[in-house]
Amino acid sequence: MGRPKYLPGEYRDDPDALSLQTTPDDYTYDDAPEINGLPPSYDDSEGDIVPAAGPSRPIRYVPPSRYMDHDNAFVQSGGKIRVCDTQKTMDARYDLDPEYLEQRIKTMSLVPPNPLIYIVGTHRETVRNGDKKEVKDIIDFRLVINMGEYLVHDDQTDFPMKLGTATNGEKTYRGSFMKKRAPGAKQDIEVGSDAPTLREWCHRYCASPSRLRIFRLRREVFGLDSHYLAKRIEGLIRSTSYRGRVRIEFPVENENVDIYTANRINEWRLKTWVRWLFYLTFLWIFSWPYLFFATKRYAVVKANWFFSTLDENDNKIYATISEEEWFDRWHIAIRRYVLEGFQGEATYERMQGVINRPADPPTPGRPATGNVNVDNAVGLLQQGFRVARAISRGDPMAGLQDGWGYDTV
Numbered sequence: 001m002g003r004p005k006y007l008p009g010e011y012r013d014d015p016d017a018l019s020l021q022t023t024p025d026d027y028t029y030d031d032a033p034e035i036n037g038l039p040p041s042y043d044d045s046e047g048d049i050v051p052a053a054g055p056s057r058p059i060r061y062v063p064p065s066r067y068m069d070h071d072n073a074f075v076q077s078g079g080k081i082r083v084c085d086t087q088k089t090m091d092a093r094y095d096l097d098p099e100y101l102e103q104r105i106k107t108m109s110l111v112p113p114n115p116l117i118y119i120v121g122t123h124r125e126t127v128r129n130g131d132k133k134e135v136k137d138i139i140d141f142r143l144v145i146n147m148g149e150y151l152v153h154d155d156q157t158d159f160p161m162k163l164g165t166a167t168n169g170e171k172t173y174r175g176s177f178m179k180k181r182a183p184g185a186k187q188d189i190e191v192g193s194d195a196p197t198l199r200e201w202c203h204r205y206c207a208s209p210s211r212l213r214i215f216r217l218r219r220e221v222f223g224l225d226s227h228y229l230a231k232r233i234e235g236l237i238r239s240t241s242y243r244g245r246v247r248i249e250f251p252v253e254n255e256n257v258d259i260y261t262a263n264r265i266n267e268w269r270l271k272t273w274v275r276w277l278f279y280l281t282f283l284w285i286f287s288w289p290y291l292f293f294a295t296k297r298y299a300v301v302k303a304n305w306f307f308s309t310l311d312e313n314d315n316k317i318y319a320t321i322s323e324e325e326w327f328d329r330w331h332i333a334i335r336r337y338v339l340e341g342f343q344g345e346a347t348y349e350r351m352q353g354v355i356n357r358p359a360d361p362p363t364p365g366r367p368a369t370g371n372v373n374v375d376n377a378v379g380l381l382q383q384g385f386r387v388a389r390a391i392s393r394g395d396p397m398a399g400l401q402d403g404w405g406y407d408t409v
Contacts, residue, residue, distance in 0.1 A: 223308030244405030
């Protein structure tokens with residue numbers, strides 16, 4: 001297959017990045033250098049750093065706990081499914097010690113993101129609320145499948161995480177409140193010196209005189225064909241005669257880490273009760289413009305995780321499994337979960353148990369008494385009710401269609 005060719009968008013590889021196989025348990029760091037307000041020199045290599053004398057306390061990065069209980073939580077905002085995609089952290093040493101910040105970013109980058117497949121089926125019904133009738137969206141099924149374990153394999157050395165920094169031509173946050181390119185760069189045309197490395201960005205961040213700063217590490221997933229999976233999954237669901245609305249989205253948990261400078265204002269802005277206080281008292285009208293313009297943002301570092309990539313002959317190769325193989329392995333479980341109206345996280349252990357069942361569950365809305373004559377009689381009666389409802393809505397042909405999950409408004 002040849003050596004893989006990585007395609008991490010516009011981000012370039014950081015020569016100082018840790019490989020996936022280098023995962024030390026802890027790190028020791030130098031004391032913070034003196035900050036004089038100007039970016040320091042970047043000529044020193046990482047190998048030239050001499051540890052400070054005396055004992056040091058090892059620093060461990062603990063991966064964040066499970067962000068959301070998908071068996072119970074279901075959050076929508078702006079027409080999209082929302083998950084807890086950003087972890088926010090604060091440490092005074094991040095503000096002044098660029099070596100410490102650099103090493104911690106490298107360590108955080110080794111924690112993979114959690115790409116999810118969110119499969120939701122809904123239909124609309126008229127329900128009675130006291131003396132009034134109102135139309136509500138009814139959830140017929142909701143499956144959440146985690147694809148994170150397919151990003152990398154322990155025995156696969158050709159798929160390390162790639163830590164990179166923004167090119168000069170990319171429009172992003174570079175210590176400002178607005179996205180912009182590097183000075184002298186226009187779109188993909190690089191003008192001037194090479195783009196800063198992770199080490200240089202850490203020095204710039206620590207040397208900034210602004211009290212309000214945010215440094216973002218973004219973990220991205222490359223090579224997952226979500227369009228192919230969405231089409232196959234929707235086709236599978238429609239094969240069950242489902243007639244409702246199907247939403248298939250691919251949100252990513254654990255995607256970002258935002259490092260805030262340690263001060264009272266940032267502490268307040270991260271407290272939920274303080275934010276609600278500002279919302280309810282309309283103080284946000286005054287505070288939001290100040291925070292927007294005063295906060296200097298850095299979004300220049302990405303950790304690229306690969307579901308697949310291309311080799312030197314532009315052939316697609318996978319870290320663990322292809323999208324087609326994944327679908328062939330789990331489509332029976334997805335179909336059965338849809339038919340039984342499952343709502344929650346479809347872990348692979350759960351789905352394997354569903355596959356091991358002897359048969360599919362009955363199609364919703366169809367009688368399953370075990371007596372063929374009774375089932376046919378009840379089915380005809382149900383069909384008559386559907387036709388009557390369809391006529392009342394002015395669409396008599398809809399009542400003659402077979403299936404389940406229809407709107408009943």
